[in-house]
Amino acid sequence: MSQNLTMSPDLGTEDWDPDVITRMIFIGPGAHVSEQEIVTAFHMLDLPLTIKNTCYGSMISGKSEDVYKAIKEIRKLDPNHIFTKERGFAPGDPRRCRGHRFGPREGFHQMEKEYRILGFVANALENPKDVEIEEKKPVSVDEFKKIMNDCLDNKE
Amino acid sequence: MVKIAVYPPNSLILADLIERKGHTPLVLQKQIRQKIKDPEIDSPPMNITEDDPIKGLKYAAIEVPSGVRGRMAIIGPIIDEAEAAIVVDGAPYGFGCIGCARTNELSIFLLRNKDIPVLELNYPTNQDETYLMVNQVNEFVDSLEETDKEEE
Numbered sequence: 001m002s003q004n005l006t007m008s009p010d011l012g013t014e015d016w017d018p019d020v021i022t023r024m025i026f027i028g029p030g031a032h033v034s035e036q037e038i039v040t041a042f043h044m045l046d047l048p049l050t051i052k053n054t055c056y057g058s059m060i061s062g063k064s065e066d067v068y069k070a071i072k073e074i075r076k077l078d079p080n081h082i083f084t085k086e087r088g089f090a091p092g093d094p095r096r097c098r099g100h101r102f103g104p105r106e107g108f109h110q111m112e113k114e115y116r117i118l119g120f121v122a123n124a125l126e127n128p129k130d131v132e133i134e135e136k137k138p139v140s141v142d143e144f145k146k147i148m149n150d151c152l153d154n155k156e
Numbered sequence: 157m158v159k160i161a162v163y164p165p166n167s168l169i170l171a172d173l174i175e176r177k178g179h180t181p182l183v184l185q186k187q188i189r190q191k192i193k194d195p196e197i198d199s200p201p202m203n204i205t206e207d208d209p210i211k212g213l214k215y216a217a218i219e220v221p222s223g224v225r226g227r228m229a230i231i232g233p234i235i236d237e238a239e240a241a242i243v244v245d246g247a248p249y250g251f252g253c254i255g256c257a258r259t260n261e262l263s264i265f266l267l268r269n270k271d272i273p274v275l276e277l278n279y280p281t282n283q284d285e286t287y288l289m290v291n292q293v294n295e296f297v298d299s300l301e302e303t304d305k306e307e308e
Contacts, residue, residue, distance in 0.1 A: 018193050026168060084175070085168040088188030095192075106253075107166065113251050114168045120286035121169055125176075128294075131287045 014061075015090055022061040022087040023071060024054075026111075029119035031081035041077060045070050052091040056111065057082075059091045080125040083118065158300045161238035163264060164252030165231060170242055173290065177297045182234045184253060191230065216262060227259040240274070240300050241267045242293060247279040273300065 014020050025038060039058050042051045047070050049062035060067055075082050089096045098105050139147075161182045162170040171181035191197075197205065204226055212225025215232045231254070243264055244251075254260050268274055275296040280286040 016193055016195060018190070021189065024168075083168055083172045085166075085171055086183050086185035086189075088185040088192060110164070110166055110251065110253055111168065113248065117280055117286050118169065120280070120283045121173075121290055123283065124287045124290035128291070129287065130291065131284045133284055133288055 015093075019063055020061065020090070021064045021067050022059060022090050023067055024059050024085045024087050025057040025071070025074065026083040026085065026115070026118065027057045027078075028081040028083060028122040029115075030122060031078050033077050033082070038074060038077070038082075041074055042070060045073055050091060056115070059087065061090050081122045083121075158297075158304060159237055159239045160297070160300070161234050161241040161267060163241065163243040163260075163267065164247070164254070165234060165263075166253040167244070170244070170293065173293045174242075174297060177294070177301075179297060179300070182237055184231065184234070187230045187234065215266065221258075223256060224259050224262065227254060227256055228262065231259065231263050235263060235266050235270065238267065238270065238272060240272050240296075241270075242275045242277065242296065243267060244277050244279050251279070273303075 027033065027035060027038065035053055035055070035057055039051055039053045042049065042058065042060060047062065047066045049060050049066055049070060052059040052061075060070060062070075071084055075084075091097075092099070094100045096105055096107075158179045159182055160174050160179055162174070165182070165184035167183075171183050174181040208229035209222040209225040211229035212220075212222075212227070212232065215228040215235075216225050252260065254263075273296070275292065277289050277292060278285070280289045
């Protein structure tokens with residue numbers, strides 16, 4: 001298990017800067033853009049950001065002002081299918097990055113669960129409509145008794 | 157702009173829906189970022205210090221296990237700061253980031269008791285339920301905007 005122990009990271013000035021933030025960009029199912037297109041669009045913005053291409057979309061890190069500006073621009077590509085989320089650790093931080101240790105990254109399971117309904121959320125944002133859901137109620141005692149008696153009578 | 161606490165506090169969908177409406181979601185990742193960028197932490201991989209269970213005493217009694225108090229030291233400031241809250245109930249096992257059922261119960265109890273508007277949702281499992289959840293979140297956030305304007 002010693003391989004799984006997190007190593008002491010070699011932190012640079014950016015890692016200690018409280019104004020530097022990291023955000024994850026998710027592309028929902030059925031999106032009209034690909035991960036690569038998103039990364040290229042980030043590069044074309046010409047902002048001082050660290051951009052990482054990932055399987056779910058991308059991850060960007062930089063000064064908060066630049067990050068929010070980039071996200072605002074990138075959302076315009078496909079507003080209903082691009083979702084973003086904060087991330088505490090910088091991209092490639094050895095305390096979280098799978099490149100340095102075994103097992104899934106912390107936070108992966110949550111991401112996996114939420115990704116399953118992300119397509120429905122994107123549909124709801126694209127075509128909003130009112131829905132009513134019938135709540136399942138337990139069978140009342142009287143009705144249950146009636147069914148039970150009917151069954152017993154039929155048996156005889 | 158209203159500060160809205162979400163539960164589970166690392167939720168992508170809830171935080172994103174709130175941000176789309178121009179409000180601020182209070183998420184755990186921001187707290188963690190503060191924690192790991194704190195120059196007072198001597199050995200960065202160990203980001204929980206002995207002070208955390210002491211800070212947690214503000215939210216939980218001394219008899220409560222130190223694990224709950226340590227977690228509350230990070231989640232507590234979110235609850236203090238919250239002006240509204242969205243809580244998801246009935247989620248499957250492994251949903252959320254806390255890893256402690258008692259901390260979850262305590263945090264939701266504190267949010268409910270805080271005299272702020274709280275929206276409680278059921279975890280959606282199919283398309284219709286997701287539509288309902290998104291509609292409920294949007295309506296709730298819009299109603300907050302209206303009360304915010306009235307107060308101004």
